[in-house]
Amino acid sequence: MNLEFSILQWVFMVLAAFIIGFSKAGIKGLDVLNVLLMAVVFGGKASTGVILPLLCFADILAVIIYKRHVEWKYFWKLIPAMIVGVLCGVWFGKGIDEQLFKRVISIIIVLTVVIMVYSERSKNTSFPSKLWFSTGMGLLAGFVTMMGNLAGAISNIYFLALKLDKNTFIGTAAWIFLVINFFKLPFQIIFWDNITTQTLLLDLIVLPALVIGFYIGLKLVGKVNDAHFRKLVMAITFLGALLILFK
DSSP, rough: OOOOOOOOHHHHHHHHHHHHHHTTTTOOOOOOHHHHHHHHOOOOOHHHHHHHHHHHHHHHHHHHHHHOOHHHHHHHHHEEEEHHHHHHHHHHHHTTOOHHHHHHHHHHHHHHHHHHHHHHTTTTOOOSSHHHHHHHHHHHHHHEEEHHOOOHHHHHHHHTTOOOOHHHHHEEEEEEHHHHHHHHHHHIIISSOOHHHHHHHHHHHHHHHHHHHHHHHHHTTTTTHHHHHHHHHHHHHHHHHHHHHHH
């Protein structure tokens, strides 16, 4: 990989790193923006190798801050299915059409958000506790995270449906993605050859932007109450899916 980039490309990379930190601090739903910014610079699949080490570092920060706020029963409900989804993504990842894949995923996210909003209005709270729901969301999240680091939107929907409080939402998600993102690393390195010494050097260069984003995100999320947090995450997730669909 050539590290000679234009000023605009550097701006995109620094902004993407900032958004990763900002999102991992608790302002959920912005993941799609860092994916799109990095994809503009590197292309869809190549960008996943640049993003993943940054995600791993941000996950460590998130777990340090939110380590006490985790609901382990939801962690264990989601992790096995996510691992299977990641392995499916490794297998199918080389031949799938990236644009078609992202559009299909965005449609699924939009429809799921609509169903969730409807269920809240109708006071139907039974489906989030069903095994088919946690398994299906886990498989989809694992597959999507391997293919394009877009699982944040899927996990957001899952945790919103469970009506977790803000800190438990963030803490449980932090532990799940710490495990899953580190699980993905060897597949990106060995099978996809997406992580190299050059991509790691690039990650080091933009790492300060991630740390700054994480700090600002922590300050902001502390000012948001649970009710507003739910609405904020739902709105950003929905808009992010539309952005993928129509970009």
